[in-house]
Amino acid sequence: MKGWAGNREHRYYFFLNKYDDIAFTRCPKCNRETRKRMFCLFIHIEPKQLISFNKSCRFCPDCGLIIVKKKELENYLVAMCEKHNPDIIGNDYVVLGTIDRDLHQKGKQGKLNINTAIDCFIPFIDHLTFEVHGGWQPKGK
Ligand SMILES: [Zn+2]
Structure with a gap:
């Protein structure tokens, strides 16, 4: 999969948020407020399914960090695969990057x-993971 990236432009970092109750209204990297922004995400599902969809994500413009809730993402994936490709539901997947709206x-x-x-999508610079420790977190914000 790495080879796909080639030497094209890399724009964003990606964080798949596994916490249902934490929305990351503040960026886990720089602590500034994140905004909502639409991105066309480009996803590979094992064994060989590629899909894109337009999704509202949390975004830190300073860090170029896109944050997506894992559960929300997976609900989308299930909804999309149910119709045409129910066999692949539950398979491993990777969010590869973003794709232009026209292509989407x-x-x-x-x-x-x-x-x-595959030639035109914009791979993420990196996938980041942030852990939240302790229970002192605002809920649902
Ligand atoms: Zn930031």
Whole structure:
């Protein structure tokens, strides 16, 4: 999978938030407030399914960090796979990067060649993980 990245532009970091009750309204890296922003996420599901979808994410513009709740993401994945590909639900997946809105639209219309998608998506610089210790956290914010 690494080879796909080539030497194209890398733009964002990605954090898959495993905490249901913590929204990271503040960036875990710099502690500034995060914003909501739409991103077209590009995802690989084992064994060989690639999908993209448009999702509202938490975003820190200073760090270029996209934060997505794991549970929300997986609910989307289930909803998308239920119709066309129920066999792959529960398989391993990787959020590879983001994809341009035009390409995402083309994909939705079935007009996107898979090789074009692989050539054009923007891989994350890195996947980051942040652990929250202790229970003194604002809930649901
Ligand atoms: Zn930040």
